[in-house]
Amino acid sequence: MDVSTSLAQSKRNKLMIILTSVLVISAMNTTMFNVALPAIGEQFSLSPSQTGWIVTSYLIIFAVGVTIYGKLADQYKLKTLITTGIILMALGSLIGLLALNYPLLVIARVIQAAGAAVLPALAMIIPTRYFTPETRGRAIGMTSAGLTFGIAIGPIIAGLILTSFSWNKLFIIPLVMVLSIPIFRKYLGDEKGTQSKIDFIGALLLVATIVSFMLVISQSSWILFILFVLFLGAFVWRIKITKNPFIHPVLFKNKSYTFTLLTFALGAGAAFSLPYLSPLLFVNVNHLSPFASGLFMFPGALIAALLAKTGGKIADTRGNATLAYMTILLFLICFGLLSFFAGASAYLVMVILILGYVAQSQWQVAMANTLSNTLSKEQVGIGMGLFMLVNFVASSIAGTFIGRALSSRSSFSFNPWHNQASGGEYSNIYVVLSVVVIITAILYTVVLRTTKNKKSN
Structure with a gap:
């Protein structure tokens, strides 16, 4: 029996409600500590690089964990994975709540990330596994709403x-997620994938590749770049032999999948400018x-969350x-x-940002749904895990380029009609982002043609 029809509709709805609620808390945990960094730095006398x-x-372990959980979901029960993840997150939260020094605080965040990574991975896998095409x-729309709102x-x-x-009281909030474990264990089925052996060497090489790449993006080091190339080469060699x-290499030979993933990466990078660049614009x-x-x-994110399920219906x-081109x-x-x-009125910018936040939420819905339709049942876990990994990697790359663009302080204006007294460097970035969006539209058109050709063959 198909998993998507083996679970009653009422149970599926309750499962999505609790999953969305937990995703709100998980997403909150990702952004809450950004606000607390100045206070933490002052208490422990830390430099900006240390804070x-x-x-x-957190982001590095989180990105790695999403992919690992995605692979494990192809072999083990989802209820087992989500129980393990939430317990790990609770353990990290308890350590952070009692942390009296900087190293212990970092350890707490690493353990939190190792557990929290299960949630975005399963947020894509559960709708794919338990809901029909x-x-x-609608189901992916609910998870997107939870992430956006959080x-x-x-x-x-x-x-x-x-x-x-x-x-340190911020660590109390993630502890609430422990209450969701009995509900997940009740509504998630006992389905699991094949029991083939896990390639732990390949997994370690993948982790090393991802970590070294994330460090290259954040640190801009040639030594780290060389390490990344070596680890990437070793990983490619490993999966071939x-x-x-x-x-499995066959996943990357799926042109529909790889083109969709690349298209999503461009859009995700552009979308990351909204939560990253907007507060800098408002403050500076x-x-x-x-x-x-x-x-x-907040209004933009709230409206985006409220409309996320509507996007799923579309x-x-x-x-x-239709949804992708609308976004x-x-x-x-x-x-x-x-x-x-x-550089104009903050109220005007707030209204404009509503359009962007709605697009950000709906883009993930459209592309996750598109991607899920390119995967076989055996590839859903790792395929959707890589989808979420690409989201974080694209965001890191976008953040690095945006930061460097802001640091350049160029007096040249890409938009000659920008006549505000300040904000010229931000205007230039938004022009570049507009070009990225146009390229994304072209790539998505290629994705559609590739998918149609595959179906016709």
Whole structure:
């Protein structure tokens, strides 16, 4: 019996509600500590680079973990994986709550990330496994809504907590997720994939490749780049000679999958500018406080979360292509307008950002749904795990380039009609992002043609 039909509709709905709720808390945990970095740095007398590792270490382990859990989901019960992940996250939260020094704090965040990574991986796998293609878009829309809302509300909740309590109280919030374990174990089935042996050498080489690449992006070191090339070469060699490789090469020979993944990466990189660049614009150009900038960003994220399920319905009824082109158009309008109005009234920018946040949420829905349809049942776990990995890697790359663009302080304006007193460097970035969106649209058209040709053959 097909897994998608073996679980009753009522149970599937309850499963998605609890999954979405947990995703909100997980996403909050990712962004809350960004607000707390100044307080942590002051307490432990840390340099900016040291405080940065509180975030960087979390993101690196998180990105690696998403892929690992995706692979494990092809072989083990989802209820076992999510139980293990939530327990690990709770353990890391307890260590962080009691952390009295910087090294212990970093260890706490690493353990948190090792557990939390199970959630975005399963957020893509559960809809694919338990929902039919005709209803999958709505389910992915719910998970996207949870992630979007959690990312938006995290800095606001952190700001409220930090006004009355110390930063380590932020570790209390993730502990709430432990309450979800009995519910997951009740509603998730006992289905599991094949029991073939895991290629641990391949897994370690993949981890080394991902970590070295993330470090290259953040540190810009030639030594790290050489290590990345060596690890990548060793990983490619490993999956070619091993009978049961960690990632089967046939996955990358699937042109529909690889083109979709590349297209998603470009869009995800552009979308990352919204939570990354917007607070900098509000603080540095509009001179708002960090807490106030979070409030100005919140309406867009809230509306995006509310509309995420609607986007899923559009994908289910009118097709993924309709939703994808709608999001591309919204991105283009948002970035185009911001290239004109960067530095204008914060209220005007807030309204424009609503378009971008809606596009960001719907883009993930459209591309996750598109990608899931290119995968066989045996490839769903690792295929969707790589999807989430690409999201983090693309975001890291985009963040690095945006940071360097802001540091360049060029007086040249890509948009000659930008006539605000300040914000010229931001306007230039939004022009570049508009070009990236146009390239994304072209690539997505190629994806559609590749998929149609594959079906016709």
